[in-house]
Amino acid sequence: MGSLSAPFEWAAAHGQTNEGVYGAFGLDYRISCELEQRETCYSGAAAPARTSEWYPTEFWNWWPGSRVIPNTITEFPAFSFLLGDLHPHVMALPLVLLMLGLSASAFRGRSRLSWRTHRRMSIEGIVTAVIVGALAFMNAWDLLSFSLVFALAVVARNWRRSASERGRPGMMALAKDSASYLLPIAVLAVVLYLPWYRDFSSQAGGIRPYIGRGTLPAHAFLQFGLLLCAAGLALTFAFREARSKRADVAAAALLVPGAPLLAWFVMAYARGELGAALDDRGTSGWLMLAIYAVAVWALSGAALALAARRNTAAVAAAFAALGAVLLFGSELFFIVDGFEGNLPRMNTVFKLSYQAWTLLSVAAAVAATIALRGALRGRNAPGWLAAPAGALALAGLVYPIIELPNMTGGFNRETTTSDSLAFLLQNEPEEYALARWINANVPPGAVVIEASGRQWAHGADGQPRVVPGGGIDYNTAAGRIGSRTGRPTLIGWDGHEVQWRGSAAGVEIVRRQELVDHVYLPSDDASLITNLRTAGAAYVVVGRQELQRFPGDLMRSFDGVLDLAWEQGSTRVYRVPAFEIARTS
């Protein structure tokens, strides 16, 4: 399923827009300016040109669904799969689901988990540590959230066990057992991946209270409403079965939204920003916080009540509660990163809401099953709910149904193929041939030099200068040789390099950019060879990007110094000359 903004996109593409409705959902910027001139409107073509089929044929219509909340990214799995996005948050999905399964399994077991468990079943502990450790390795954002899920599952199991043994759980014993079970796993999860941690660097620079306008409730509904409603409504049915426990857990569950809210107040106060924090959020922002807080409270309460009864739905309720906590948390805090200046919470909302999608999806699936089963058995299912639930489910299905044909041109486009370079063959045949030649002829470990992406021009003194802000943007041309051939290149797109490695790596990033750029800039032959040896390079690429980044006489000639290995049109690959006297006996 996808964002509920898709039905609006669909209607807008066919010219069916209503300013009132679109305005209420904060989507008035998707109404074409040609139809209604307003401050924010869609500057592209009007409706007839936005589609010629039953689905929107407008270029990249599938994209806006991931940008509904302004200044953030609200990607969701259906979008990721359509994009073919190989970012860590997508590649980690199988591992995250495995971790959720492991957590559910840990919760459902009966015996107490403590260090004795490891002595009895050491392999299980080792495998768990391998999986937990891999979370950091795959996508560091997932480590905190999903190891917390696992830890909570262990604590909940021990708590239930203690309660059943003694009537009231002993807190000290509970803490001791849980810690003695979790600590060895945590230590091993780090130790097993020490070689990776040795080189790991992050752009994360701490956690701060978010001060600014919060998410509009309408936007939150479009992005997360479907799953929250599904999880919330259907789990309510299960909650009925735990009626006797409601009063006990209602007060305790208040802690779950209360604690982060209190922390936000304290942190904002400590930073001397409480006044601004209270003012800037605005009415809609506070309303949003209240809605999320209630959802967190209700779902946490449901999870606790169901857990006490060892009800099957407890795990799903807990997942839903944690999903809601993540959404709530991304309204209160943000992780400090490279986007701190203009888009402080972009990554935080992006990564936490993606995790929330996963958690809520699992919870919603279980919840829907419970609701359907209840409906079929004629209990726990008010009939009037069927219509809105069905409508929501259908609305959620619109995104994949209309955007898949949008992306593939109704499956008729020649580039509808799993070959990710097919578009290149059509649009830039020389670049395609270049990638294929490198794939076929350059040994896997050989270092290839390609343009760093910085734009060069003559300065006032006639010397080559980097054009400020003229660097390559985030597109497929950034680090193209590395990504299309898998061959090592010295530097990728600097934007990602900084994001992945943190600002501490800035010096090294610039050093590499300088080294690469000075291979292309005019220099004497000895300097060229020295630079190539420093880079450990075996090949130099001169293609469209290089000719564009080093225009005219800003690029030196390699003829005569390097071996011309391949040529097609203006695209060339040069090879660093090889000479080695080798013993054969």
Add this chain to the structure above:
Amino acid sequence: MTPDAEEAAPPGREAAVNVSAETLAWLAVAAVFVAFRLGAAFEAPVGGAELVHLSGAWQARIGVEDSRFVPTLFQALSALLLHASSSELPSRLLAVAATTTVPLALYLLRGRLGNAGALLALLLIAFDPLGILLGGTASALGFDVPVAIWVFVALSGALPVSQRRALLAVYALLGLLVATGGPFLLPLSLTVAAFALFQRRVARDAAVVLAAGCLAGVVLTSVLAGEPRVAALVLFSAGFEQAWSGPLAGEVLILYALPIVAPGLAAAGLLARNTLSRRSADRHEALLLAWSALAGASLLLSLTTHSFVPVAALTLPLALILGPAASRAFGAMWRADWKVARVALPASAAFALLALAVSFDWARDQSIGGFSEKARVAYFLVAAVGAALALFLRRGSGPAVASLAFALGGVLLVTGAFGMAVHPQGEPLPSPFCGAVARDLRDRAVAARGESEGSIVIHDSLKDQATWPFRDSGNVVFASRVPIDAAFVVWPATLPAPAGLKAVEGNFALTASLHTPLNDGLDYLHWLIQRNTLAIRPATVAVYTRQGQ
């Protein structure tokens, strides 16, 4: 002699005759087993995995660092043997010697597989073309087949060692051999690890010494390599990048392994079903099933690699499953109602042969005949299949149909085995290979250098290919530009001729490959009937000398 003794004598004599027949059968199959591998050792060209690994061993022997020297224990010993002789033969004989222990291992497995089952399993392994190549050549995996078999013997409890301490020593040695072995052993190693860790089917002290042996093996490999390394993993990865065989793994499966893999999978399926239905499995059966499953998964992953190893790694456990199954099938066939079968089966075979005869004509002409020929083939095939099917469905006669499968599988297996053992130069598997042309090229180069006192120059893109044929040739220059003092230049044929040099007439190549006969069905059939006529595709190089030479 007492009356009792007189009565007991005839059965005693019968028993003696029976034992002799069995022994003879075992000796005959073992002799065939060894003979096939010796044939390959003396006849096979150095090609595929062997070419890569011997090149690595040679580099180690002369003290040059090279990623092709992994090493496995076998490759390390190969490097040592190359000190004694620069020929591949001593290393190959070492592989044959190690593989010769396989018949003994199968003999010990009689208690687990049954006497006939073990003998048939040995027969299948003896005739397995992939096993013949592995056991008769000096790839880094030279010890893998015997190590795998002996690990299986040990874990099946069939080792004739009664003392616990001695048994543990054997386990430690096997652990060491596994850890210094190649990727052929990975499916079995993972199976054993899973059995030891999760199923607790391996005794704790045995598991500990096995692990200790493995650790020692990893340490030994790491010391030899100069960095932490598990040889099997390095080679598993290399198998995806290097050319260990001319055909892809999927093609190797079709060309050489179908007679074992197809019935083997069916037998494994039956065994799995029986195991599941009785909810318990003998240790060796469970081990074989898990080993086969992992080897199958590994093969699926590797279908598009130029490597025969994943296929060979599957044929071994399947042969061990298929042996006892074939023995039971023979029994059932023997007991079947042959009243109708003795007519229907020859009829079916005759129809099939008629269809094949026409198809062979098509294969020779490389074109399918006209409508009437197609109709005839279709008719013969329908008649052949129909007769077999009718017989199969007839009560009591069904098992007799197995004789057709045995005949077909036997023919394919025997032709494959003889091809690999007697004339491996004509087989597409050990490719790309380094033939006599390459060594001749080397001799010319050395002679030219001797005459003009210049240097032998080889284009650096040919460096890896040149290692083996140019071994023991003194200093050779690998360069992308021809230096001034070049006396003899080996250059890619696709590159322009270097200036100031004279081209030498002739067809030169450092390596060559044989065509993989799987363009279409006719191509395959043509290869079956005329096995040694595959086109050779040399990786042609150009040769230049200084003007005036």
